[in-house]
Amino acid sequence: xxxxxxxxxxxxxxxxxxxxxxxxxxxxxxxxxxxxxxxxxxxxxxxxxxxxxxxxxxxxxxxxxxxxxxxxxxxxxxxxxxxxxxxxxxxxxxxxxxxxxxxxxxxxxxxxxxxxxxxxxxxxxxxxxxxxxxxxxxxxxxxxxxxxxxxxxxxxxxxxxxxxxxxxxxxxxxxxxxxxxxxxxxxxxxxxxxxxxxxxxxxxxxxxxxxxxxxxxxxxxxxxxxxxxxxxxxxxxxxxxxxxxxxxxxxxxxxxxxxxxxxxxxxxxxxxxxxxxxxxxxxxxxxxxxxxxxxxxxxxxxxxxxxxxxxxxxxxxxxxxxxxxxxx
Numbered sequence: 001x002x003x004x005x006x007x008x009x010x011x012x013x014x015x016x017x018x019x020x021x022x023x024x025x026x027x028x029x030x031x032x033x034x035x036x037x038x039x040x041x042x043x044x045x046x047x048x049x050x051x052x053x054x055x056x057x058x059x060x061x062x063x064x065x066x067x068x069x070x071x072x073x074x075x076x077x078x079x080x081x082x083x084x085x086x087x088x089x090x091x092x093x094x095x096x097x098x099x100x101x102x103x104x105x106x107x108x109x110x111x112x113x114x115x116x117x118x119x120x121x122x123x124x125x126x127x128x129x130x131x132x133x134x135x136x137x138x139x140x141x142x143x144x145x146x147x148x149x150x151x152x153x154x155x156x157x158x159x160x161x162x163x164x165x166x167x168x169x170x171x172x173x174x175x176x177x178x179x180x181x182x183x184x185x186x187x188x189x190x191x192x193x194x195x196x197x198x199x200x201x202x203x204x205x206x207x208x209x210x211x212x213x214x215x216x217x218x219x220x221x222x223x224x225x226x227x228x229x230x231x232x233x234x235x236x237x238x239x240x241x242x243x244x245x246x247x248x249x250x251x252x253x254x255x256x257x258x259x260x261x262x263x264x265x266x267x268x269x270x271x272x273x274x275x276x277x278x279x280x281x282x283x284x285x286x287x288x289x290x291x292x293x294x295x296x297x298x299x300x301x302x303x304x305x306x307x308x309x310x311x312x313x314x315x316x317x318x319x320x321x322x323x324x325x326x327x328x
Contacts, residue, residue: 059104085225116215131267141203153233162295204238209245240285
């Protein structure tokens with residue numbers, strides 16, 4: 001009897017723990033907890049001495065070469081003194097674990113645990129430190145080279161693919177879709193003006209919202225993790241996610257957003273140059289980040305159900321896009 005095709009499978013936690021005990025040098029007692037389903041599956045491994053993160057990449061999202069790129073990047077940043085979560089090899093020295101599942105091969109990797117705590121960034125001091133840490137990442141990756149394949153966070157990624165996905169889910173709202181399409185073309189044209197003046201291009205983390213993906217210690221040490229959306233892109237886009245997150249998590253309190261944004265920029269430019277042209281392009285990239293997230297929600301609907309992405313969801317997104325100051 002053949003398996004019916006599936007989109008997504010979840011590894012059994014008990015079986016995965018047995019696999020980890022067999023292949024890694026870990027002291028007892030040990031326990032494994034399924035922690036989060038997102039762009040990948042995240043588990044927390046707690047041993048008698050310390051914690052680790054075990055990530056299982058989705059078979060439909062990442063190739064072996066793309067993951068190799070990410071792991072090379074993390075090791076390179078670590079060697080250059082940037083605080084990041086790094087891959088941990090097995091007893092045999094191999095980094096990768098391969099799990100054959102109905103939809104293909106899932107790859108699993110053990111990572112060091114990011115020491116510290118996640119916290120919402122509402123203080124200018126935290127925003128400043130975060131800006132410095134992002135500048136460190138961008139500076140350290142300026143000359144990074146890898147033979148492995150990694151996608152670009154370019155117009156195809158930010159506009160063309162999202163519009164294609166959104167269109168599939170908005171056939172019943174053609175007027176709204178046309179508005180989004182026209183908006184995206186307008187934003188692209190505005191960014192192309194900035195491109196003529198020169199925008200910083202290089203390795204981007206891809207998800208620098210600051211709410212998760214980074215931990216803070218009481219001593220002010222930041223550790224970044226989860227580079228699953230990393231790639232080559234415009235650095236103005238990379239930092240735009242931080243501004244977007246501040247807009248969302250401040251309940252659109254403009255004064256708070258501007259305070260935190262100014263502090264972030266001050267932290268960044270204390271360690272790395274950032275042109276006025278790059279900074280002025282950020283609002284356009286904030287809007288494109290929202291377009292990308294809009295499409296991501298639709299694309300994940302098959303995994304988490306379409307109930308959350310009904311007309312009410314579309315209405316909230318359309319309100320955002322129709323009220324963008326960047327197009328007024």
